[in-house]
Amino acid sequence: MKIALIALLGIAPLLAQEIKLPASLERLSAKAVEQVDVTLDASMLQLASRFLSGKDADTVKVRKLVSGLKGIYVRSFEFEKAGEYSESDIEPLRAQLRGPGWSRIVGVRSHKTGDNADVFIRSDGNQISGLTIISAEPKELTIVHIDGVIDPDQLSDLGGQFGIPKLDVKPGKKGSTAGKEEE
């Protein structure tokens, strides 16, 4: 038992590094009317960044941001009607994001529209080494996972690139944890 615990503690930091999309999400594929899956691992990002060779400011910014990344993963499910997926489908993913190194920096809950959004970051010393966004609307579920070193000031530049939805992120005070509830 003791050995098992020591072994578990030993691999815990490793587990914290990897975010695995749970099998429950795969099951949603059968229910979704529309599904988008974008998978850009390190080699694909390297390839994609070769095509970002423009000299305009935006392209330079995106190329700089992409150079520190190991992967961009986007999964989006759109359903015919509300209630086709439940919180339990996302819970295994949320459980991983409660692990060591991860913290939720933004949480938005709208009781009016049922739209929920959470932004989680993984800190590695003074830098952000991973970011996950869960956007759960009644008829749409989107998960964005960015693996690698990210400068929060440059984050909004990734919006609209590589299948990532446009992000309306304004840099705020560093280190603050936000949680917002709408009516």
Add this chain to the structure above:
Amino acid sequence: MRILRPTLVAVFCCVAAQATDREFQDIVHAISEEFHTKPTHIPFFGLVNAVTFVARPAGTRHIDLAVFEDLDSNRRAGRDLPKAIREAVGNGWKPFVQVFSKRKGSEETTFLFMRVQGKNTKLLITAVERDQATVVQLLLDSEALERWMANPGSMAGRHEW
């Protein structure tokens, strides 16, 4: 005429050397079997490839194209087509974009695969809609494509790739 004939032969030999990949053929075969049909014949498509090989528009060195028209979804064999496509492609290709839509009237399955081959990049795109399907494979010269992407406006006006 003496110069033209050997040149043409050389060009066609080069184009023929860029043989169609097994993966492309297997995807076309999978779609053909699923819908009990064959791709539409595109006249002079070999000539397009000969021109592409020489001119390399936007860094494209070779194109394989199969278009299926007027597909009848009532005659489908009922196989899991996305699975068949993934199996046809194998592990050598990486699917970086996959889109599945089951919306009535606009059913769609789209795969974008990419593979690096030396200095070139191969792009394999498969789009299967309710009544039509397209399979395209492009062999892209990465450097030429980079130049084109960097400055598409001025590159479009030039003949140097």
